Amino acid sequence: MRSPQNVAHWSEPMRSVPAKVLAFSREHSLFTPGDTVIVAVSGGPDSVALLDILISLSDLRLNLVVAHLNHSLRGAESDEDERFVADLAASRSLPFVNEKIDVRAASAREHFSLEDAGRRARYEFFDRVMERYGARSVALAHHADDQAETLLLRLLRGAGVTGLSAMSPCRDGRFVRPLLTLSRSEIEGYLHARGLRFRIDSSNADTAFLRNRIRHELIPHLARFNPEISRRLSVTADLLAADAEVLETLASEALRRTVRERTDDSVILGVAELLHEPRGVRYRLYRGAVSLIKGSLLGLSYKHVLQIDDLVRSRKPNLGIRVPGGVAVVRSYGLLTIGRGVEEAEWEGDIIIEGPGCYALPDGGEMVVDVGSPPEDLATLPPDRACFDLDCAPFPWVVRGFRPGDRIRPLGMTGTRKVKNIFIDEKVPMERRRLVPLVFSNGDLVWVCGYRTGYSARVTEKTVRTVLAEVRTSAGTALK
Incomplete structure (x- = not known):
């Protein structure tokens, strides 16, 4: 003392x-x-x-x-x-x-x-x-x-x-x-x-x-x-500190400009909008988005910020990394998703559809199957609904997730296409691809739900019985 x-x-x-x-x-x-x-x-x-x-x-x-x-x-x-x-x-x-x-x-x-x-x-x-x-x-x-x-x-x-x-x-x-x-x-x-x-x-x-x-x-x-x-x-x-206040204001404004969607678990940013921002603003913007998700920046280093920026600037449309705190950062075409649980999901097991009814899907949605008359104009069916000739697509159906090598002969086309290439054409995010239901009948892929129906199960003038299928997401919204 x-x-x-x-x-x-x-x-x-x-x-x-x-x-x-x-x-x-x-x-x-x-x-x-x-x-x-x-x-x-x-x-x-x-x-x-x-x-x-x-x-x-x-x-x-x-x-x-x-x-x-x-x-x-x-x-x-x-x-x-x-x-x-x-x-x-x-x-x-x-x-x-x-x-x-x-x-x-x-x-x-x-x-x-x-x-x-x-x-x-x-x-x-x-x-x-x-x-x-x-x-x-x-x-x-x-x-x-x-x-x-x-x-x-x-x-x-x-x-x-x-x-x-x-x-x-x-x-x-x-x-x-x-x-x-x-x-x-x-x-x-x-x-x-x-x-x-x-x-x-x-x-x-x-x-x-x-x-x-x-x-x-x-x-x-x-x-x-x-x-x-x-x-x-x-x-x-x-x-x-005074400069940091200015930069934080600019970054906050940039975050508002670039956000496409915001939930409790994720922030989705537009890649094109990000690329219009100066490098220093982008770096702060990434930090701000991560902070929104995990509540702090503990463990997030300059190295991680550079890795996120590499995703944004990459010519590859689908990339992803994880940063400290259980946060995944996924680039999927024109969107950058920062959040929890946005990493690529997996479909576990097959769903067997024995006949008409309502069947739960892994992402919380459901598939509703009903035998009945076809709509007047099949071309007006939304992406989440499809109609098949039941004799050409008999039960039981097998519904599962995408696997490498899956192919379909799409209605209106000659020859088959890889489902992977359909996803690429439709710009389906990587983290969603394995949760898109694929419907098989007699081993033949008849529906890539929301994207393509198969030629072999098409409804024709000779069709006697038709079956309608609809995919409902957990939020009740359409697939696309």
């Missing part, structure tokens, strides 16, 4: 720092007067300064709740941090809520790094505290130097404009960072001027963590080239 000296010439930070934070908060609409705000306090210098500054902003009339998560990483030292924060909250007559978690055990159990496991545990804790107190936001103590470190960290790991824009003043409308406008030195000056005590986390000096190596080794090295490197990097992150 440290208790800095109260030096008279540091009285200026006592006035300027809160004013700077207030202006920044108003600029980014971080608070509304009367808000209940959870203040994340570890006991370190930054969070102690954050709590003190928020208390001083009396015009905002904030209802503050002090929250502390004990990570159990430093034994007795972690417990002392917890007691320190509890005493700090009590000295300010503020509500205090705390939890204790074994982050090391969580890291091993979930196969996350210690840093990632700790971050996940903190945000889950914040969610619980927000719900308990009905809070509007959680205030975090990240400052401009943290911003610089985060930019360098993401640069080393690889990131685009959004990643390099680092931390935003307000994330998800719930997590606010009022101190992003302050440097570490400004915070230290404020702490000294106010005579505030705080705790020092010994793990912050452990260079086994990449962030600590950036803080203690890389930034001091870069400061030899520019003493204001942290401030410059923070400004760069802010500029990139």
Whole structure:
């Protein structure tokens, strides 16, 4: 624990720092007067300064709740941090809520790094505290130097404009960072001027963590080239964040232009429309579509975005890939489908049709078969209905899915055609082909449902008995 000296010439930070934070908060609409705000306090210098500054902003009339998560990483030292924060909250007559978690055990159990496991545990804790107190936001103590470190960290790991824009003043409308406008030195000056005590986390000096190596080794090295490197990097992150906002707006507008169909499980985009968009907009558009389906972009890398773009730009009409999170991306002619369960489906087993009746199909639809008089004009039958000479197409029928090598002699044509080529001509999506019912009688293919009827079972002037068949989809819509 440290208790800095109260030096008279540091009285200026006592006035300027809160004013700077207030202006920044108003600029980014971080608070509304009367808000209940959870203040994340570890006991370190930054969070102690954050709590003190928020208390001083009396015009905002904030209802503050002090929250502390004990990570159990430093034994007795972690417990002392917890007691320190509890005493700090009590000295300010503020509500205090705390939890204790074994982050090391969580890291091993979930196969996350210690840093990632700790971050996940903190945000889950914040969610619980927000719900308990009905809070509007959680205030975090990240400052401009943290911003610089985060930019360098993401640069080393690889990131685009959004990643390099680092931390935003307000994330998800719930997590606010009022101190992003302050440097570490400004915070230290404020702490000294106010005579505030705080705790020092010994793990912050452990260079086994990449962030600590950036803080203690890389930034001091870069400061030899520019003493204001942290401030410059923070400004760069802010500029990139502004650019990211513009790009996100463009990508959202492009997504609306390119969407052909949207369901809970999939987004269908027009390939031609996608190709009219600039490359950078397309990349963001793909990410936005994936996020709509899986709810996050966790695991989606630049490599996956390039793979999706390759599908869009390919001359091959039917291609598909899978990306992290159980999301399939399928290019089928002029459409790109991003969703769950859009991969190529399979028809399991054969359906035997013994006679008139209603028979369930694998995709949730049904086939209705009835013996009766033919319609007056066979040419007017819609694609989902067909009429056959029952003597030429006797029961039992076998209904199954497409298999390589299937052929039919289509009505009105000489010779046979591969069913595969019919699908290609009709631009049937790859993921639908194996669910198109094929009707066989006496081993002869008499109907590719929705696309072609067979010559051998045609109705002629000599026909005595006719049979009508209709395919109804699960939604009650036509096949094509």
